[in-house]
Amino acid sequence: MADSMTATAPGSHGGAHAGQEVTKRDFLKLVAGAGAAVGVGAMAWPVIDSMNPSKDVLALSSIDVDLTPIQAGQAITAVWRGKPVFVRHRTPEEIKAAESVPLSQLIDPQADKARVKPGHDQWLVVVGICTHLGCVPIGNKPSDNRGEFGGWFCPCHGSQYDTSGRVRHGPAPANLAVPPYAFETDTKIKIG
Amino acid sequence: MAGLHKSEFTNPVINWVDSRLPIFTMMQKEYGVFPTPKNFNYFWNFGALAMVNLMIMIVTGIFLAMNYTPHVSMAFDSVERIMRDVNFGWLLRYVHANGASMFFIVTYIHIFRGLYYGSYKAPRELLWIIGVVILLLMMATAFMGYVLPWGQMSYWGATVITNLFSAIPLVGDSIVTWLWGGFSVDNPTLNRFFSLHYLLPFVLVGVVFLHVAALHVTGSNNPLGIEVKGPQDTLPFHPYYTVKDSVGMCVYLLVFAVLVFFAPDFFSAPDNYIPANPLVTPAEIVPEWYFLPFYAILRSVPNKLGGVVMMFGAIAVLFVLPWLDTSPVRSCKFRPIYRQFLFLLVISCIVLGMVGAHRPEGIWVVLGRVCTAYYFLHFLVILPILGKLERPLPLPESISRPVIAGGGGPLPGGAAAKPMEKV
Ligand code: HEM
Numbered sequence: 001m002a003d004s005m006t007a008t009a010p011g012s013h014g015g016a017h018a019g020q021e022v023t024k025r026d027f028l029k030l031v032a033g034a035g036a037a038v039g040v041g042a043m044a045w046p047v048i049d050s051m052n053p054s055k056d057v058l059a060l061s062s063i064d065v066d067l068t069p070i071q072a073g074q075a076i077t078a079v080w081r082g083k084p085v086f087v088r089h090r091t092p093e094e095i096k097a098a099e100s101v102p103l104s105q106l107i108d109p110q111a112d113k114a115r116v117k118p119g120h121d122q123w124l125v126v127v128g129i130c131t132h133l134g135c136v137p138i139g140n141k142p143s144d145n146r147g148e149f150g151g152w153f154c155p156c157h158g159s160q161y162d163t164s165g166r167v168r169h170g171p172a173p174a175n176l177a178v179p180p181y182a183f184e185t186d187t188k189i190k191i192g
Numbered sequence: 193m194a195g196l197h198k199s200e201f202t203n204p205v206i207n208w209v210d211s212r213l214p215i216f217t218m219m220q221k222e223y224g225v226f227p228t229p230k231n232f233n234y235f236w237n238f239g240a241l242a243m244v245n246l247m248i249m250i251v252t253g254i255f256l257a258m259n260y261t262p263h264v265s266m267a268f269d270s271v272e273r274i275m276r277d278v279n280f281g282w283l284l285r286y287v288h289a290n291g292a293s294m295f296f297i298v299t300y301i302h303i304f305r306g307l308y309y310g311s312y313k314a315p316r317e318l319l320w321i322i323g324v325v326i327l328l329l330m331m332a333t334a335f336m337g338y339v340l341p342w343g344q345m346s347y348w349g350a351t352v353i354t355n356l357f358s359a360i361p362l363v364g365d366s367i368v369t370w371l372w373g374g375f376s377v378d379n380p381t382l383n384r385f386f387s388l389h390y391l392l393p394f395v396l397v398g399v400v401f402l403h404v405a406a407l408h409v410t411g412s413n414n415p416l417g418i419e420v421k422g423p424q425d426t427l428p429f430h431p432y433y434t435v436k437d438s439v440g441m442c443v444y445l446l447v448f449a450v451l452v453f454f455a456p457d458f459f460s461a462p463d464n465y466i467p468a469n470p471l472v473t474p475a476e477i478v479p480e481w482y483f484l485p486f487y488a489i490l491r492s493v494p495n496k497l498g499g500v501v502m503m504f505g506a507i508a509v510l511f512v513l514p515w516l517d518t519s520p521v522r523s524c525k526f527r528p529i530y531r532q533f534l535f536l537l538v539i540s541c542i543v544l545g546m547v548g549a550h551r552p553e554g555i556w557v558v559l560g561r562v563c564t565a566y567y568f569l570h571f572l573v574i575l576p577i578l579g580k581l582e583r584p585l586p587l588p589e590s591i592s593r594p595v596i597a598g599g600g601g602p603l604p605g606g607a608a609a610k611p612m613e614k615v
């Protein structure tokens with residue numbers, strides 16, 4: 001052992017000296033090292049992926065919401081995938097306010113039409129999570145502080161949203177997300 | 193007896209063990225006779241205090257874990273049960289919760305000690321870097337611990353902090369989902385935080401060991417910031433500094449005890465006695481006091497990604513500090529101008545802490561921005577330039593001869609710039 005070490009010692013310096021021959025020992029070390037790296041890498045992914053949402057968490061992914069009890073001007077909070085979803089019954093003035101804003105005035109430009117379902121303008125469905133750092137904005141009740149734009153106000157760092165759930169005052173960078181949903185009947189939606 | 197260590201211990205049992213595993217010899221060398229500069233002041237107590245604090249956290253934590261349940265429907269109640277029904281549970285929890293605050297007080301003083309006396313400079317750069325790693329690990333541990341009681345602040349603190357990662361372009365949202373193990377902070381999140389909160393303190397023990405190992409290669413810095421020139425400049429660690437550390441320890445334990453027994457909720461947010469509610473954000477969310485300056489930096493930047501980058505940047509600059517400070521003189525004692533800037537830094541950190549505790553309105557926004565700007569200016573601009581311009585006061589010849597006989601005038605820049613010669 002000691003002899004073979006001394007014999008190959010120069011090569012084991014990784015060819016630091018110019019003109020050093022590459023030995024069989026160097027090659028074996030490289031292959032062994034690469035093999036170990038692949039082995040560890042192959043085990044790393046299962047470990048990391050185990051932290052992603054599990055099948056049972058993914059399974060809880062759709063809910064039905066009955067719209068009949070929601071008064072105009074009011075919103076309710078449904079829970080979808082552990083997140084609050086605001087379902088808001090907009091008044092005609094609120095719809096008009098949302099539709100008439102020029103896109104150039106928006107931080108994250110998006111037309112109101114693109115955020116509601118055709119023929120169901122009065123229903124706005126958005127994920128109730130501030131796109132800044134995840135607080136739940138206030139404004140479901142007409143008596144709440146809804147901010148300057150009549151939608152929602154985030155108590156954490158002061159972001160404001162309009163009646164289409166679009167961000168109008170930072171620090172939030174984006175509009176409240178519209179989750180995937182569909183009208184099952186005129187008074188019932190399925191979220192997810 | 194080939195292969196056995198030649199132990200000098202006379203007790204036959206210790207000798208027998210030490211010959212086969214020289215841990216007694218090592219302790220004697222590293223903590224008994226270890227040559228330590230003889231001019232330490234009380235700021236040199238804080239490393240030892242931090243080590244004791246880590247032990248206190250681990251012991252109280254292990255016993256808390258015996259009664260704690262990491263499940264969203266039981267966590268809050270299990271902590272209340274610890275407080276009311278478990279024998280001395282209230283003591284364990286209050287020591288643990290206030291211990292986290294004490295840990296940060298001690299560590300922040302320890303860090304500013306390093307800044308004042310230039311302990312981060314060559315040859316102690318790696319020692320300093322390992323220290324910054326310790327700070328990061330402590331922050332991660334404390335953050336995850338605070339989530340465990342599953343009150344409103346636990347929940348919303350976890351939400352806001354994990355959401356910081358959503359600022360990363362492209363992969364941010366996937367990273368946050370991965371951190372949560374779901375689509376919001378929920379049971380999988382609580383479970384993994386408990387697992388990591390249990391693990392990280394032991395990782396800390398390992399890193400602290402490396403910190404001390406690196407310290408014992410270079411030896412300690414001292415209030416004069418000049419190198420030890422020989423045995424006349426040092427004292428054996430024991431009994432001189434074991435005793436000095438014990439004095440500090442008494443004061444530390446006194447403060448700790450006052451907190452635990454007379455003001456156990458002094459540092460805690462009342463909202464954390466409300467069980468977590470994922471659908472309602474409290475009107476005011478504030479992190480634990482030790483995160484406030486960083487939180488203030490986050491909020492001072494009106495852009496999401498920018499704020500997050502600056503917040504992490506505030507710690508990242510500490511990693512490269514040894515190369516940002518271009519002055520060869522370590523101690524502030526001999527850098528009158530730098531000393532004033534350093535006081536400004538301390539003040540801006542304290543003001544940032546206050547800013548973090550207030551709503552970002554009016555004067556607080558302005559103060560936050562000014563202090564954030566100063567924090568980065570200090571490290572990135574003032575330190576590199578000042579090191580070149582400032583004329584340091586004359587350095588003493590050695591620790592034993594702190595005053596230059598005959599009041600010798602200022603040394604030429606060149607001489608002052610080489611305080612580190614080994615003898
Ligand atoms: C670096 C060391 C540590 C720090 C900074 C730390 C910090 C914290 C903090 C801030 C809390 C929240 C206290 C509260 O408000 O109630 C906490 C809770 C907890 N910690 Fe630790 N901890 C440390 C080590 C440990 C260790 C080693 C364990 C062992 C398993 C542990 C187990 C727990 C448990 C079970 C709780 C929940 C009970 C409670 O809230 O009091 N901790 N920790």
Ligand code: FES
Pocket residue numbers: 130131132133134135154155156157158159170171172
């Ligand atoms: S989380 Fe809403 S403004 Fe920051």
